[in-house]
Structures are given as C-alpha cells and as structure tokens.
Amino acid sequence: MSINHGANLYGLSSKYGFSKDEFMDFSSNINPFGTSNLAKEYVINNIDMVSMYPDPDYINLKKSISNYCKCLAENIVLGSGATELISSFIKTINPSKTLLLSPAYSEYEKELKKINCSITKYFARSEDDFIIEPNELISTINKDNYDLIIICNPSNPTGFTFSKTQIEDILKNTTGFVMIDETYIEFTDTDIYSSTNLVDSHKNLFVIRGTSKFFSTPGIRLGYGLIGNEDIRESINSNLDLWNINTIAASMGEIMFSDKSFISHSVDVILSERDFLINELSTLNGVKVYQSNGNFILCEIKSKKITAKELRENLIPNKIIIRDCASFDGLDEYFFRVCILKPSENRLLLKHLKEIL
Template sequence: MSINHGANLYDLSSKYGFSKEELMDFSSNINPFGTSKLAKEYIINNIDIVSMYPDPSYIDLKKSISNYCKCSYENIVLGSGATELISSFIKTLNPKNALLLSPAYSEYESELSKINCTITKYFSKAEDDFKISIKDLAENISKNNYDLIIICNPNNPTGFTFSSKEIEEILKSTSSFIMIDETYVEFTDTDIYSCTSLVDKYKNIFVIRGTSKFFSTPGLRLGYGLIGDNNLKAKINSHLDLWNINIIASTMGEIMFNDKDFIDHSTDVILKERDYLTNELNKFNDLHVYESKGNFILCKIKSKTMTASILRKKLISKKIIIRDCFSFDGLDEYFFRVCILKPEENRILVKSLNEIFS
C-alpha cells in the first residue's frame, strides 16, 4: 500500500527485520478478525470454480447485496473495489465544480483533478472536535451551485459521522448529486448512519461500499455502488469491463453478505474495543482524542516535544504501526490515527504508549 493507504508491511518488515506476521498494523483500518469462515471454506472446497466464467449479470451477488443493504436489486452497480467505482462515477458525472468535505481520503481529490473539476473544500475543524453542523453545511450548499458533494461517512480520518436523517435533510434541499462513501459504516450502527435505503427514494445520491475493510478482503477487489438514477447507472455500467468481478470475489460476496454470525460478532467486539481504546487513550495527558464512529480513532499529541512521525518510529521498534496523518489535508504533524485491532493487541498498544509517554 502507498503512503495514502496505510503502511507498506513489505518495506517495514525488510527495513526493521521483523516478519510481516509479527507486526501489529494499527494503520490500515481492516477488520482484525479476518473474513467470513463460511466464505473461505466454500472456496477451499470448491476451488474448481476458477475454471468457470462468472455470471455476467451477477444475479446472486446482487441479490445478496440487496438483502444486506435493504435496497432495490436494480439500483446496484459492481466494481473492482470501491476505488474503481469512485473513479467511474466521477468520470461519468463529470462535475464542473464539487464540494469536498475535508480532511478526507486523497483519492476523491485525485479523481476530481483528472477531469479539471473546480474543488471547494469544506473543512471540519479541530476546535470543534471535527464535528460538522448539518445546518451550516446545508446553508453552504444552498448558496452554491455544486454539481457534486462528496462525503465520507464515517469520515476518514476524523471518525465524524452524519446520521441518515441528516443526509436526507440535505437531499431534500438540493439538486446537487451527493456521493456517500460508506467504507466504514458497517463498523457502527447502520440503522442510524447508513444511507443505503435512501437510494430507492432519491435520484441524486450515490452510495459506495467495498468489502476490503469490514469483511477483511482487500485482495478480492470487490466493491459496489447504489444509485437510483437509471440514466447515470447505465452510463457507469457501460464504462465497466465485462466480468469485472472475478468468480471467487463474486462467490465469496454472496456468502459473506449473508453470514450473520460473522457480521454480528465483528460489530459487537469492535464497538466494545473502540470504547475501551477511546477510554484508555483519553487517560493520557499528552493526547487529545476525538470521538469516532468508525473502527479507528484520531488523536493529537498536545506536547510539542514529539511529533506523530517520531511516535510512529518509536512504536515500530515495538512491532506496532500507527498512521501518521500529516498527509491528510488540514492536519498537522501532531495528528495520528489508530484502528481497532483484537483485544490483546489493543492492550499492547496502550501499554506501549504508557512506556513512551511516561
């Protein structure tokens, strides 16, 4: 992975002499429990499906997604990871001006820049704990004629999250297209925060999800988008390759989205561990900890004697990797982010931070 996608475990293991398996990666925001055992076991026992072409219509996969997201089957588009859908949607919509809620994942700005789109950034502020007033945002949108508004929900890296009711307030008041990236929404209460059901009601919303983070399958490259605008949906599909989802990704997806035990266990444990880690980090006088609804927590080092980069290097010697957030627009060298790992790893992180800050 590049600097904008977490740590490169291959480089770090070579540089520091650790095996990749020894490193505790708190930088990449991936479900620490791995993927669905049901899905893995099916592939192991049916590996000969690699000799078959996937269903070009992906009917069973779309049915699984439809049930999982509580949205219409007809409103689903598939991509080779969420990144392909971000790129394809922006190219297809071809906005002349866009509002980007920041700080944010760098890929949004990169894709907008490729089409020479004028970008306006709406920054959440550290002094407001990165919380955004829906009233202020709606007023900004109503005063400007944006073609596209991009919202990562929960936001990476701040963890702030709009409820679906708040997003609906914006949808009611604007004709601008809103792209909601829900990469991390499954790590929180989807009934409150997910916007998937709004796609069947409003034509100016595109919701993007992937399986890399929650289902721990970045190697599969399986993403999906939800959109009710039939014309735009047809154009997006026309830009995608035939069989752009391989048969292993398609089959695993069908099973993962229906694996309730895996989904419930992951959500329950990660939410409990997020509370634990938030409470423990808040005990450090040297840290300011920001409330998060994602599976990660943003922190700022109060003391000017240590930067996030220095802290990161100190932790690497303990086989722990955190994310230095200086590459995020609007954040300085004192911000870092940690994701939620397994209980025993989270406790090692707290112990190691105690050793460093004491």
C-alpha cells in the first residue's frame, strides 16, 4: 500500500509552473475559509509571546477544549498534531490484535506495524454504499476478541459516519479499546455524531482530534486526545515531550475553539456546498456519488471510460487537483475524492468535470 496523503503542492508547482496559491486543491480536505480571524489577530497583536515558554500544564488551552468538546479538562492529552497521538496511544496500549475499519488513513496501519500488531481489516463495501451495520461489527469484534478497534468517524475517504448512539452501543457491547479519529467530525452535527463527551464515562474509549482540517491550521501542529482511563492517559503524557505545543499553537487554540462565529459560518457554508456538490456530481454521466457526512465526497467512475489518475491529470492544467483514491485499500483506480472548497471554486470543478466526463 502506498503512503499517500494527497497533493504535494510544492512538487506540482515546480512541474507545471504554477504558484502553489493558484491551485484549487480539492484533495486536501482543509477548510477553504482559512482559520479564525480572532486567533490570527491575537497572534499578530501579541507576537512578543514567542519570547516566553508556554504554560507546561496548558490550563487555558485545556479549558477551551473542554468547553468545546463538552468533556472534563482532566481527560485531555495534547499532541503535536493528531498523528503523534495516534502513535502514542498505540504504543501505550500495545495491542496484539487490532480490527481496522477500512478503507482508512494509512498512518493507523503504519503505527500498528511498528509494534508487530496483528491487523484485520474490516472493509466497508461499495455494494453497501460503504455503510457499516453496527451489530455486525460488534459480532465480528467479539468473535475474535480484538484488543483495539480503530474507527475514523466520519470515515476518510467514504464519508460514512456512526452516530454517537451507535458508538456507545459498540462501547457497551465490547471489551477492547476503541480509538475514534474525529478529524472530520466538526463538518457534521456534532450533537448527533461526536463521541467526545462519552470519554468521561467509558474508560475503553480514546477520541482523537486535530485542528488541521476544520480550523485550517496544519502549520501549527496542534492535536488533542480525550480519554477517561487515568492509567493510559498518564502513560501517554509521561512519554510526550515537555512543552510539546508551542506558544503560538496554544494561544491560537485557546481562541479558535471559542470563536462561535467562525465555527457556525464554516459549518453552514460547507454543509450547504456539500449538498449542492453531491446533487450536481450525481448528474455526471457514468459516475456514482456516495453520501458523505465529511467535507469531502467519494465518487466512482462506473463507466470506466477514464481512470481517476487520468481524470486528475486532465484537471491539473486547469489548476484543479482531486484525490485519486487508488492508494486506499479496498478502492480501485476508478475512485476519486473531492473536498468542499469555496462556492466559486466548486462550480469551476463541476464545469471542468462535465467537459471531461
């Protein structure tokens, strides 16, 4: 399986002679509206804070996350991006048998292989529209007594999402640890789909979030995990570096999570545009569009008149980049994914897709 996380804008800029900023990157799944203006203004107006060490306990940052996620501040662990926490949690619990819901982000498998963990992939299938039945999943988990179940919710790249009620059923009816990656959950109705407030009452649950996608801040490397299991939490913290979150990232986090105007505007526009794109993409000849609760949409070229790689290459001269999904286990060369960008960019994508397809 190739390790591929989307477009390398630096390489594409060099190859095609475009500036990085000219590309419309439909492969990255990042909020197209940038980050919170309140957070940016705070950093600009308080730039001298870089001459101070961060608070080693990150009290204000954890308080902001606690209010945002509706969980206890004591159950928060901080990481330099979500990937660090994925690695830390897997190393800490050291599972011998893991059930990995697939297709999935490649880093889960990469980290499991480092500890020689036995991995079983539980595939969502196109013939089921990538919908996973919770009771069937529970039966599979209990049949083979998995130590760890890994769920990306919403699933990247399929867009399928378990509800919080369904996740709680899984937790109540299984004994292994459940790690839920909620990287894209903020693009949904979090009251229905997020499991963050379950960590206070379920000791076998670990929820991971980052700020790269929804808050459009991949450059600050801020991630956080939520876990009510004190022993596991203390073990993770003991292996993290002191001051692993820099001053700017911590300050931005304190403000971003409470910027209700930014949050509501992003959700309203992106969800509206997602519904629009799903409807419009569904009119393309020979293309099947799968329902999504993320800020991205998975499509399949059923006509097989062109591969996703060829489609991507045809779009790049128009400064449009889509995600060829052939690198995801369980998907073939006819699957591609597009994320939601600004309304004008979404319409340009549709225009060029209609011309090609």
